[in-house]
Amino acid sequence: MTNAPIAARRSHIREHHGDTFEDPYEWLREKDSPEVIAHLEAENAYTDGETAHLEELRETLFQEIKGRVQETDLSVPTRKGDWWYYSRSEEGSQYGIQCRAAAEPGDWTPPMLEPSVPVPGEQILLDGNVEAEGHEFFSLGSFDTSDDATRMLWAPDYEGDELYTIKVRDLVTGETLADEIPKTGGGFFTPDGTGIIYTTRDDAWRPDTLWLHRLGTAVEDDVKLFHEDDERFWLGAGITRSRRYLVIGVGSSITSEEYLVDLEGDITAEPRLVWPRAEGVEYSLEHAIIDGEDRLLILHNERALDFELVSVSADAPQGARRVVMAHEAGRRILGVDCFRDFAVVGYRSEGLERIGMLDYADDRIEELVFDEALFSAWPSGNPEWHSPFLRLGYTSFVTPSTVYDLDLKTRELILRKRQPVLGGYSADEYGQERAWATAKDGTRVPISLVWKKSFGAPGDEIRPVHLYGYGSYEHSIDPGFSVARLSELDRGVVFAVAHVRGGGELGRNWYEDGKLLNKRNTFTDFVACAEHLVRSGVTMPQQMVAEGGSAGGLLMGAVANLAPTSFAGILASVPFVDALTSILDPSLPLTVIEWDEWGDPLHNADVYAYMKSYTPYENVQDDVAYPRILAMTSLNDTRVLYVEPAKWVARLREAGADDVLLKCEMAAGHGGVSGRYNAWKERAFELAWMLDTLGLE
CATH class of the missing domain: 2.130.10.120 (Prolyl oligopeptidase, N-terminal domain)
Structure with a gap:
């Protein structure tokens, strides 16, 4: 076993509002320094060495992911003007190929494209593989x-x-x-x-x-x-x-x-x-022509916490407003898409996305109904002002990505394509349900659970759990299918999503209660979800790993400090773990914009003190038994700089955490590596580490 890289301590003092903080690892911010690059490369070499025993498992997982994907495939064509536009992928190629084929006049039924079958009249517009060469x-x-x-x-x-x-x-x-x-x-x-x-x-x-x-x-x-x-x-x-x-x-x-x-x-x-x-x-608008008049449908939250939809004259938008969809507490209106003869309204109710068809004639809204209790549905790929169909996307935790066309006359949902999952996948073999944890302040926090039925339902016996969370920017973690996740479920892992405050699952209040000076609720909600899974007999701390990325990586770092014994391992991707340092520096990318989300610690002493009380880097504790930690980052990330996890890992090691790894992609950004095979390999790396932490293979 090789020794972990130890970053040198160098004096650096941060002083704000009468508070002095010694930050010995701030020197790692010098991205162009050969010494910093050498340190990151040493971290990568150490991680390679510490995970070398997982090489066979990583390859197995990669092959499982790859084996479930139809590598040569085509999207459902979308009509724009006189052409059908679509993308396709080819076996062995990293990137998609953008194509089009001529449409027959008046024909709105997309052509049925078959993998490996040449498309008549196909014109390749852009081959990402050619663009990526070199x-x-x-x-x-x-x-x-x-x-x-x-x-x-x-x-x-x-x-x-x-x-x-x-x-x-x-x-x-x-x-x-x-x-x-x-x-x-x-x-x-x-x-x-x-x-x-x-x-x-x-x-x-x-x-x-x-x-x-x-x-x-x-x-x-x-x-x-x-x-x-x-x-x-x-x-x-x-x-x-x-x-x-x-x-x-x-x-x-x-x-x-x-x-x-x-x-x-x-x-x-x-x-x-x-x-x-x-x-x-906040407000956003769409243009509609109603009874021959140019109108704007405006979605806004003025005296309407969960938003209201109104109609105004396009010529005099600050004039009279006509309410189209009134504010209703707990029903968060998300957006509106206007077409020639109707509009589509997206909203969230009972924690799930909904789709409503708005009739211009009487403002009546008809909600589309789907069969599953947990699902996601949204308008997708509708560039035309007038079409006899409305294109919809649909998925759930167990239903692969699906494309429907809604016939606007009959209201029939026409299945155009469901993502193929090779290897005999059957959604009936997997289950999904919603559970509820209770936070310390009495708030009920939803948890989504996904599992393979052959292992029994959650709570029948102790099972390994992978608990995911985010909880910022009113971003909701909605039900969605993942091919890579099947490799966990098929090994008996229960996948869970903690829908913590700071997200948008339960309306604008859910978001407000997890931001600014309420941010700690995000972290304590996640811990409450973990504790609920233990109390209800689903798992135990030694068999639970947590994962979050970006702002969800801040959640992971905070949870590691708040409840280090509640998890066997924590995976933090591009984690925002040195948040206070970043938010104090308005010269850094996006900092000033972020003050509305986190507060302004530069000019407000109360915000500074509150953020310092929870930011992961400042709150690493000496001589605490931290769980295994894997931090993933990218050198060229402009949203969460690589230096944040680099400093965090250095401080954890200094505090005595003995199983902490950092993996830094040297040619990537916030979204990680590019190319689908590279992305699958990266996910296989993460899954192998998680399964190893759970004692599985």
Whole structure:
């Protein structure tokens, strides 16, 4: 056994609000330092050595994942204009291939594509495998075709830092145009196809400026359409499905503001404000034509905690409001998609996503009904303003990803495709249910459970458990299928999701009760879920591993300090474990934006003290029996810098934690490695570590 890398202690003092904190590992932040790179490489070598005995299990898991995936496959085609657009994958290839084929006039039934069978008239638009040649990392950001179908733009990232270079191709000649726009946040075509609208970022990686590039002109001559000065606000833009308006949106996590540009006029005209920003008020809009009048359907939370949907005149949006879907406590309205003759409203009720069909004539909402108790459903791939079908995505913990078309006349759900799972998978062999834990303050916290029935139901006997959590940004962990998860379930593991406060599962209050000065509820809820699984006879601490990533990695670090004996192991992916240091530094990417989520410790002593009381790095305890810990990170991550888990691991080792590993991808970003085979191998690495921690193989 080799010795773990020990990071040198170097004096560094952080002083705020009269508090002094000694931070001896802050020197690891110097990304360009050969010494830092050498330390990360030593950590990787140590992790390789400590997990070498799992090599055979990793390969077995990788082959299981690979063996369940139909490697040569095609998506369900989506109609846009006179073409069917789809993607396909080929056995042995890491990346997808974007394609299209001509559509017959008036035919809205997507062609049935068969793997390995040539598609008549197929045109390959972009082969990700070709694009990735010569690069260790490849991610496709924006991908768009012009409305007249003659041009395509795409935006690759070769570093993992989420800065994309926009490129353009003439689809008639196959020529790649000279137009190339580097370091963008992505972009899309103007409706006439002669221009590209794109965003750029400031030094803190915040999208702050919107530009118009005219094809055939120099980037230096691009027109600035909009700029957002406030460091708390992100900028984004899009074109309404009606193709009538350019919508420019700016927003923090608690406040938003939107502008319109009428595309029947000059695209460079001064954007027209819809509603002025008001602190704490969020809204978003869609364009509809109702009884011949241009209307905006606006979803907002002004005096409506779980949001309200109203209709206003597009010409006078600050005028009279007509309520379309009234606020109802506990029913969180998530979004609206407008089409020519109807709208689709997404909302969350009883912890699950719902879909409602809105009739413009009488504002009646018809909810679509699905068979399973736990499921996820959403509109997906509907670019056309008018179509006889509505494309829907559907999944559950046991039902593979499914594509339906809803016939708008008959309301029949037509199954277009269900993700094939090779090897004889049957959903009937697996179970899913909702359980409830009780937090210390009496709050009931939902837990989703998934298991293979042949091992018995949870609680029949003690079983190994994999408990996952997130709990930030009002992000909900909704039911979803995972091929890789089957390798756990088939070994008797019960997979569980703790739907802790800070997420959005049970409405806006659920989120508010897990942020800012209520953040500790996220951590104590997770511990309460773990304790419930033990009390109810599902598992015991020695047979439970916890997992979370990004803000969920902060959850993992906090839980390790709060309840180190409640878990056999903790997997923390790109973990936000040095949160206070990051949120104190407004020069770091995205910090100022994050103050609405965590609080502003730089200017508020109470926020500083509260964050310091829970942030994992500051609260590592000496001589505590920590569980096994695996931290995964990426050198080029711009959202959670690699230095956070690097410092955390160094401090854990200093405190005496004797089974702590750090794995740093040296050519990847926040989402980890690129390429599906690489991603499967990375997941196999994590699963092997978890199964080993649980005493399984």
